[in-house]
Amino acid sequence: MRFALAGASVVSIFVLAACGGSPGRPPRPMSALDIVPAPPGVVERAAFMEKAPCTRCHTVPLAAMSPVHPAAHWGVAQRHAPNETMQCQTCHADPVRGELRMLGGAPVGFDESHRLCGQCHARQQKDWAGGAHGKRATGWASARVAIGCTGCHNPHSPGFGRRLPAMTRKEAAGE
Amino acid sequence: MKNGLVQILSQPMDRRTAITVAGCAVAGAATAAASVANAINPFASPESREASRLEWQRYFQENYRLMSEEEKTEALLRLERLHQLKHGGRISVSGAEPIEKVLFGYAFNVSKCRGYLECVSACIRENNQDRASGMAYIRIHEHRNGEFDFSKASDTFDHPVPAEGHFYLGTQCFHCQNPPCVDVCPVKATWMEPDGIVVVDYDWCIGCRYCMAACPYDARRFNWQAPEVPEADLNPNQHYLGNRMRQKGVVEKCTFCIQRSRDGRNPACVEACPTGARIFGNLLDPQSEIRWVLANKKVFRLKEDLGTDPKFWYFMD
Numbered sequence A: 001m002r003f004a005l006a007g008a009s010v011v012s013i014f015v016l017a018a019c020g021g022s023p024g025r026p027p028r029p030m031s032a033l034d035i036v037p038a039p040p041g042v043v044e045r046a047a048f049m050e051k052a053p054c055t056r057c058h059t060v061p062l063a064a065m066s067p068v069h070p071a072a073h074w075g076v077a078q079r080h081a082p083n084e085t086m087q088c089q090t091c092h093a094d095p096v097r098g099e100l101r102m103l104g105g106a107p108v109g110f111d112e113s114h115r116l117c118g119q120c121h122a123r124q125q126k127d128w129a130g131g132a133h134g135k136r137a138t139g140w141a142s143a144r145v146a147i148g149c150t151g152c153h154n155p156h157s158p159g160f161g162r163r164l165p166a167m168t169r170k171e172a173a174g175e
Numbered sequence B: 001m002k003n004g005l006v007q008i009l010s011q012p013m014d015r016r017t018a019i020t021v022a023g024c025a026v027a028g029a030a031t032a033a034a035s036v037a038n039a040i041n042p043f044a045s046p047e048s049r050e051a052s053r054l055e056w057q058r059y060f061q062e063n064y065r066l067m068s069e070e071e072k073t074e075a076l077l078r079l080e081r082l083h084q085l086k087h088g089g090r091i092s093v094s095g096a097e098p099i100e101k102v103l104f105g106y107a108f109n110v111s112k113c114r115g116y117l118e119c120v121s122a123c124i125r126e127n128n129q130d131r132a133s134g135m136a137y138i139r140i141h142e143h144r145n146g147e148f149d150f151s152k153a154s155d156t157f158d159h160p161v162p163a164e165g166h167f168y169l170g171t172q173c174f175h176c177q178n179p180p181c182v183d184v185c186p187v188k189a190t191w192m193e194p195d196g197i198v199v200v201d202y203d204w205c206i207g208c209r210y211c212m213a214a215c216p217y218d219a220r221r222f223n224w225q226a227p228e229v230p231e232a233d234l235n236p237n238q239h240y241l242g243n244r245m246r247q248k249g250v251v252e253k254c255t256f257c258i259q260r261s262r263d264g265r266n267p268a269c270v271e272a273c274p275t276g277a278r279i280f281g282n283l284l285d286p287q288s289e290i291r292w293v294l295a296n297k298k299v300f301r302l303k304e305d306l307g308t309d310p311k312f313w314y315f316m317d
């Protein structure tokens, strides 16, 4: 597995400094507007994605595309939020630029899903950055490398389904 | 308790004394006599005679905590050789010591667990638990929403999960910092290691099951029969105080995967959980995930009033 080491971003250092304040002054309480620092490492995913960046297949902007051959994306259904809240373009840049975009329009890479998803899911993002949400790719003793949001959740249908357990415990009811 | 422990441990007590103390001399002598009979049987194959000799030595070995370094090494090699003689395959039995300045702790996110039992399945495979009896260290309890009563919860569900209107909560050994199971063991076969893991010396346990009665969390399991794991499914990376094969009549339980955790890895359940409900780490490291959870989440423990001080916390999102 390869890891993209994000390091402490400039933004997060700035936030930490701002929180510290001068001695004697209580630190500013965290608010949803604070940018939550990412853990030291996030598992790299973009390099292993088959259908990204979009420019791997597409050469013309989305608007100029004929709607006739959507077969490559038939598996994708938007089951994330109602259509009035989210459409493809909410996260995917348009015209096709091979990247995702923040709500404000700024580009964001496929390996930084925590920034993108955290715009709405701020509580989950904070828990993920701290270690209470999601999974780490390393053992407890190594530097922390976290699995990004899309490493576990399908962004188009992020819920976990209902299924049979991995095994049955009926026979183990005794000791 | 400390005094009693030191007193008993400083008395030279061999296996035979311990057994006599427990009043099991007849059964013990029979087992030992059988291996002696085979060891000197001129018609037995050299392998089976070697195995009998090793079994004999193993039978009279010290409590693990009283072994010298050489004795520990011998005991580990003996187990590896015995496995090879009996089953043909190779295993490695580690005696890795606790890492300094490490105290293991665990947190369980009740909001995230969905009853998939991936942890239970991974635990059974990692820890070589008896397949025949379906032993499992971890139990996942299916509770009805709004109800928190273990007597009404099911830990044997086999329908699609998560079931509508239910939540799931897992239990296993909590590695209590004040473990009642350790206090009651009459032969000091179970104890807490400096890194906080409560372990059992399966070669010293006499199977009295006092510890099972003393544990308020139903965390210990007893081998009513000789545990069976098909050779192909056996995890060969073992630890003396962890997932090495147990024998009939001894107690075992979760060891936070000592064979993995002392190697810097996470326990198998933590790694297997698909929802990230399980968090493990060093309580003495302020930068660890477990410390972040303890500092930022409303955590609770089971039967806190008993004063067992479990190193296993629950929290919700």
Ligand code: SF4
Pocket: B172, B173, B174, B175, B176, B179, B180, B181, B182, B198, B214, B215, B216, B217, B218, B219, B220, B253, B308
């Ligand atoms: S949970 Fe039970 S077996 Fe584990 S340390 Fe506590 S009392 Fe002992």
Ligand code: SF4
Pocket: B184, B185, B186, B187, B188, B189, B190, B200, B204, B205, B206, B207, B208, B209, B210, B211, B212, B250, B251
């Ligand atoms: S069953 Fe429990 S109390 Fe009895 S000897 Fe074994 S570890 Fe000790």
